[in-house]
Amino acid sequence: MTQSPPTFAVQPPPTKPHRQLDQWVQSRLSEAAMGLSPISLALAQADWLWHLAAAPGRQLELAQKALELSAQALRNSSAHEPAHDADPRFAEPEWQQWPFKAWRETFRVLDDWWREAAQVEGMNRHHQHLLGFFARQGVDALAPSNWPLSNPVVLKSGLQSGGQTWIKGSQQFLQDAAAMRRAQPSTPAEDLEPLPYPVGEKVAVTPGQVIYRNRLIEVIQYRPSTPEVHPEPLLIVPSCIMKYYILDLSPENSLVRYLVAQGFTVCIISWHNPDASDRALGMQDYLRLGVMEALAAVQRSTAAERVHTLGYCLGGTFLAIVAAALGRRQADRILPTGQQRRRADALYDQLPALASVTLLAAQTDFSEPGELGVFIDDDQLQTLRTSMARTGYLSGKQMAGSFQFLNSRDLIWSRNTRRYLLGQDEIGNDMMSWNADVTRLPERMHSEYLSSLFLNNALAAGHYRVEGRGVALVDIQAPLFVVGTVRDHISPWRSVYKIHLLTDTPITFVLAAGGHNAGIVSEPGRPRRSYQIATTVPADGWIEPDAWAAQAPLLEGSWWEAYRDWLQARSGPKQAPPVIPAELQVCEAPGLYVKERYAD
Known part of the structure; x- marks a missing residue:
């Protein structure tokens, strides 16, 4: 269907x-x-x-x-x-x-x-x-x-090539400038430059089925590749500021494919890429229509009573909020009265229990957000609101530009030197192609996210509300697996580590080599990969992040293998894989939403 x-x-x-x-x-x-x-x-x-x-x-x-x-x-x-x-x-x-x-x-x-x-x-x-x-x-x-006249490598390469590197660099500059002029916001998707790694052909190719779709998400359930699977499925909540297939790139470095091969039923959210008509979608919609309805869809498809969950970046923040709301409901059944209560009950009653919660490079305390905090204060937020009021969304180019600015030395200046002064061709890969596949954020959601979490740190303070009721991360009852990365400009690992102060459940914390993306996409066999890992329980008390890093063992290889072992230890004996009911089969993976592209 x-x-x-x-x-x-x-x-x-x-x-x-x-x-x-x-x-x-x-x-x-x-x-x-x-x-x-x-x-x-x-x-x-x-x-x-x-x-x-x-x-x-x-x-x-x-x-x-x-x-x-x-x-x-x-x-x-x-x-x-x-x-x-x-x-x-x-x-x-x-x-x-x-x-x-x-x-x-x-x-x-x-x-x-x-x-x-x-x-x-x-x-x-x-x-x-x-x-x-x-x-x-x-x-x-x-x-x-x-600069060309003060860079001896540029001068040497130009002289040795008879000026060919300078000519080629100039041509590449003109080509890029012309491509920027052509890419107007009104440019239809079919007229955009094709991605070097087409979605559904070279990336996002793990076989699966879309089992649910609403105005905000599609839920993909991947086909098993083992004769038996653990009874608890795994729902992945990627960030809505990126296409989901960062976790399902080429087959050799796909976290989704790896976990499917380890005997897990893996599901993932594919977020709708919004346009002006979605300007009124807010944070509560992303929690309810996004995370909660995805959990309900996974439960309907697999009939599982317990579900493992994984959230990446902003998706991890969303997941932490929902996990706190579910934990609060388990501890205290009091909900708002009247129609709101009936709506809340109808959805909450469809949600499975959480077997575990995994957070990858996800902040829950925003008091020290790192370099990203440079762009966030009342005046900057007012400027963003003014910009978004004209369009109804924050454009993907604006977000990409902000992230490039955070690491301008490597992503802007060094790239320009190689491409325009030395005339070198860019060596593309699947992650670079994904990085060019930008997404938007709705006006209301982005404004609420920055105001409530970044400016007011409402989640860490216990002031954030879901369905009209305050939630606190201390209500999370499931065990936590939390990953930070050493060179993360977006979610600094010491900020990610602060979840130890906010929860009352066992936490296995991993500090992985690499940055916000490369540290997460760290498949087994990749050279120069390492990680530190240790588990703490509430009785251990507070261990400062630098003290933790000084005592946690350093292991060579990919943290994916440690995560597999951690999940398996919290999963039931393997059994025959679930069969997706025919009435839930919407279309083949990767679905429609991941292919939504805009020039801006």
Whole structure:
């Protein structure tokens, strides 16, 4: 049985004329500030200037620091040192030659001095974070490796190739610029550049069946590849800011395929890629229509009384909220009265018990969100609301640009150097193709998410509400498997680790090598992979994250294997796999929603 996804026409509320004027002015200012709030940036700069002006001692200290660093740069420029530099931007031996070595050392002095100068006592903590971040961004933009005349590797390759690398780099720049001009928001999906790894052909190819669809999600149940499976299915809740197939890339590095091969019935949510008609979808819809209805669909299809669950990134945050709400219901049956109670009862009664909860790079305490916090304050949120009010959604390009900005050295400057100055072709892979398959977020949901969780940290404080009732993570009753990654710019592992402070259930914590994506997609056999793992119970008390990292054993290989063992220890004996009822078979995997693409 094949269904077309339902469509809904939601008109934005009328805007008063004076508010339209405000939005127009704020939009122009935001465009001039590359999508950021100029007010927020100006306040941070003013905070720094005023505190620095009132601290003559700090000014003298910075002046002395500048002299010391300059003297150090002169010494380093003439000193002999190993040919290989630890900074990959300056790793080639050509950087040991004059004047390039002097330029490199001057840049390092500037970088070190600005890192020190951005720290002034008395500043607002967020302003200090904001100023330090943008100071580093500005200095990174000035690196001599980014410019053709100050990069000896660029000059050498151009001369040796008779200028061919420069010509090729220029052609690639013009091609990319033309592609950006062609990709207008109104460009139909069929006219977009095809993905290097087509969905359903090279990625997202694990066989399965869509067993449920509503306006927000499709639920895919994968076919078993073993004669017997554990009785508890596993529902995966990926982040809605990414296509689900980050966990089902090519067959050799698909977490979905790996778990299916280990004897688990695996199901996954595929989120609808929203448009303007979805602007009114909020956080409660993502919890109810998303996670809860997916759990109910898995229960209907498998008849399982208990379900393992796994959430990745924002999907993990959603899952933690739902797990807390289900744990609260088990402990206390009191729900709102009247019609709301009847609706809640009707859905809750269809939900299975949670056998376990796994959170991959998912924050539940947002008091220290890392570099992502740079983009989130009241002024930045107002700028985002103004932008989303025009479209009804946050575009995928805006999100992708923010994530690139967090690691601009590697994702912007180093890439530009390789592609435009050295004329090198990009070596594509399935993850890069997935990264280009951007998704949107509805206006209301994104605003509520940032306001309630990032700005007010409502979940950690016990103020977040589901179905009108406050929830707290301490109500989660299922055992937890939590993964953080060492180089995560989006969900810093120490922030992820704070779930130890918020729950009262055994936690197996894993600290994996890699970043937010590569540390999770870490299949067995991949070289240079390692992880630390340890289990704590409430009676152990609080162990600080750095103390945990100092004592947890370090293991070589993939954490997937440890996760398989952990799941199997909490699962029943294997039995014949469940058969999907004919009336639940909507269409073949990967379904329709994962193929929804927009130019923005």
